[in-house]
Amino acid sequence: MAAQVRLLENRWDDAKAAALDEPGKLLYRSNLLGADKRITNYGGGNTSAKVTETDPLTGEPVQVLWVKGSGGDVGTIKLDGFATLYQDKLNALKGIYKGVEDEDRMVGFLPHCTFNLNPRAASIDTPLHGFVPYKHVDHMHPDAIIAIAASKNSRELTKEIFGDEIGWLAWRRPGFQLGLDLEAFVKANPQAKGVVLESHGLFTWADDAKVCYELTLDVINKAIRWLAERMEGKAAFGGAVTQSLEPSERRAVAARLMPVIRGMIGKAERKLGHFDDQDAVLEFVNSRDLRPLAALGTSCPDHFLRTKIRPLVLDFDPAKPDVDAVLAGLEKALEDYRADYTRYYETCKHDNSPAMRDPNPVIFLVPGVGMLSFARDKATARIAGEFYVNAINVMRGASTVSEYQGLPEQEAFDIEYWLLEEAKLQRMPKPKSLAGRIALVTGGAGGIGRATAERLAGEGACVVLADIDADSLASAHEDFAKRFGGDVVRSVALNVTDEAGVISAFADAAVEFGGLDILVSNAGIASSAPVEATELSMWNRNIDILATGYFLVSREAFRLFRRQKLGGNVVFVASKNGLAASPGASAYCTAKAAEIHLARCLALEGADAGIRVNTVNPDAVLRGSKIWNGEWREQRAASSKIEVSDLEEHYRNRSLLKLNVFPEDIAEAIYFLASDASAKSTGNIVNVDAGNAQSFTR
Structure with missing residues (x-):
């Protein structure tokens, strides 16, 4: 085992560091340390540097403590994530400290020490850094060190491993007193380069940024080696008593x-x-x-x-x-x-x-x-x-x-x-309207589906993008991850007519996010032909995707909703054609009508479990649509006896409001029906077609 130990790698680049000022080196050091979860966990630990700055009031040089601000993460922190405090004002707080019962009051004085009106709040660990009389201080939570710190005889183990180089302090809650304890330890042990805090973590210090970084790595690596040697040949946790499933x-x-x-x-x-x-x-x-x-x-x-x-x-x-x-x-x-x-x-x-x-x-x-x-x-x-x-x-x-x-x-x-x-x-901000919600959007990489997923994610929902188009799906996933963060988006290649694929997609949603709250059934196609020229394959394809596909995804959503017992929300994206017949599109219109009636049936079945089912009927949403990028555009232009280039203007003029309908318009209606704003609506149809008298619901 010892031969296979993976030690921390020194990733310091002298050439890169040479171009940085002291705050820049602090940021560089912090990001290097935070990049490895074996050194510290997300949001855990902090770093600092005492830097000579020019006082904006006097023009005189002053010592300023740069320290990770409250709530930050050293691995991803930027310069504006550091709090800055006058070191002399921080030291002056010792004169008004009354003892451990005064800890919380002392935090209220930290803003009075702020340098240069920095709005970043100082953390409770600020005195721990400020009172250590070295320019650079690292406080990390390495697994190997905490394994020693959380051992029953941690003091003896620390001495055995590190000798006098690294000291030990008994458990104390972070705060002003622990900062004073650290200061006293350093003064009493001038040879020490750091200290293990019982049940907590590691402090190391030096007067140079690189030396401090390398010292932190060396101390952790020494602990890793020591543990590996002691653990070699021993079964962890008393050994296995059961085996993992596949x-x-x-x-x-x-x-x-x-x-x-x-x-x-x-x-x-x-x-x-x-x-x-x-x-x-x-x-x-x-x-x-x-x-x-x-x-x-x-x-x-x-x-x-x-x-x-x-x-x-x-x-x-x-x-x-x-x-x-x-x-x-x-x-x-x-x-x-x-x-x-x-x-x-x-x-x-x-x-x-x-x-x-x-x-x-x-x-x-x-x-x-x-x-x-x-x-x-x-x-x-x-x-x-x-x-x-x-x-x-x-x-x-x-x-x-x-x-x-x-x-x-x-x-x-x-x-x-x-x-x-x-x-x-x-002080945490109020949650967005769909915070904690999980949405699966079929046809999620197309115009309406993508706009809908964007609207839901923007309101705090996690989204599963499901689409049959692998390239568009990958592009959409990458875009959403960049804009909303990788945690909130997943994607799954899905043909909604494939029963096993649908079951698998919903199981993936359950594993990735824990369940489901919203299904937006949006996958679609379109076809146009006189009835006598309509092939059976065209008829079946419309029914398979627009009726059977909607049934399959709804069935899985209902199964998941009923297991969760948290209610649920289904929104169908149908069409004006589901209410108003159009010549030369019998297969499409019939399948869309089936969609609408399926939604009504599901609204009846789901009500007892708090499952709402509603429908949005778009019309002529050309922009960003995969459907309108194919033969459908030419076919509808031919049906209306106009040029393809005039189609968008034709639909705008045909509407009562003389407006074009865009994907984000449909997304807004879907969001309304998927949110608590429509909590008392089910079995409804919302037309988003800029007005079409033929499709008025009756």
Whole structure:
């Protein structure tokens, strides 16, 4: 094992660094450190540099602390993510500090130390950096170091591994006093280059940016090597007691579990899910010590703030994979978890503690399958899973070389329900109208489908783009990922007439996001021919895509909605032609009429489960449409006895309002029907055709 250890790589580029000023080197160092999750997790840890600046008031040189601002991530931070504070004003705060009971009050003084009117809020860790008498300071949360820090005899292990080079400090909640403790340690131990904080992480310091970066890597790599040597030949977590299912079987189990879990924990606030079955997760969930270690909870404050203090382990035996039994016991398992969380809150709360938050688990561990994580948005669910992987790595190391210990419940509570943490939560922006919702859009890479997915994503929904056109689908996915973030978009190649493909697409949505809230059935074609010239193949193709295809995707959506028990929303994109007959398009018009009537039938069937089904009828949406890029354009022009180039003007003049209809117009109507703004509407038809008397609904 020791020979296969993967050490951290020194990625410092002297030529690149030479062109940077001191704040630039701080940013460079921060991004390098944050790029590897073994060094620190997302949003965890912080970096700083004490830089000589010109005071804008006096013109004199002053020392300024540049430190990662509140809520930032060192891996992706930009220069504007750093708070800047006068070092002398920060030092002056020591004179008004009254002791540990004064911690929260001291945070209110940090804005008074701001340099150059920087609006970036300073974090609670600012004194930890400011009071260390070195120019450059790194505070990281490396798995290898926290494995030592979370061991029962962490002080002795730190001494054994690092000697006097790296010291050790007992657990203390981050804040002003811990900053003073660090200052005292450095003064008492001038030979030390850093310190391990019990159950927390690593501090390192130097007077040069590169030296500090390389020191941080060297200390972590030394811990990695030491752990690897001690763990070689030993079974992690007491060894495996069960085997993993095959990858496709693991996803199938997750696809069945996640919508039901989402429904049970998401009634007050919709949740998004994430599935992880990487090797580190499977090693843990298949192990003998899974339950006792999981029950101890996480150690590092950053871990349990994201994951709650402990996960829920589901009773699943991959040797006898009975998903129905797990589902049958799920409600009781959640009741027990919520009861224990309530006990934790009631036991640990203070007179001024915030009200108890959501008592449901964030992390679900399934033997033989993997880990499910749920949160209010996809990115947070994913990041929570990443944090628990960090916790797994910590438990692996600590439990193998020593005895792992989680943070005591009272300490965990005092951080989770810290009034400063509550204030941060209260400052979060109001969720968008579709936050926590999941939408699947068929024909999602075409004009109407793409505009609809964009509208829904813009309101906070996660979207699954489904389309038969692989090239257009890939282009749409790439565009959405750039504009909305990779977490909120998935794509699936889908022929809506393929029953197995439809079933698979909805299972993918369940695994990727946890379930489904909105189906926009939009896949379409168009054809034009006199009835006597209409081939049976043309007739069947229209019926297959526009009627059977809409039935297949609706059926899967209904199945998912009923498992979730959160209601649901189906919007059909039909056509003016479904209400108003057109000559030379009998196959198309008939199939569209079938769509509309299917929607009415589904509205009747879904009402008892809170499933709403509505229809949008567009007309003559030429721009961006795949349908209008083919023969349909020529055929409709010929039917109206006009030139192809005059078709758009022809439709504009034909409308009562004398307006063209665009994809975003249809998307707006779909958004209305998919949102809570239309919560009391089902079985309805909204025409978006700029006015056509023939298609007035009656």
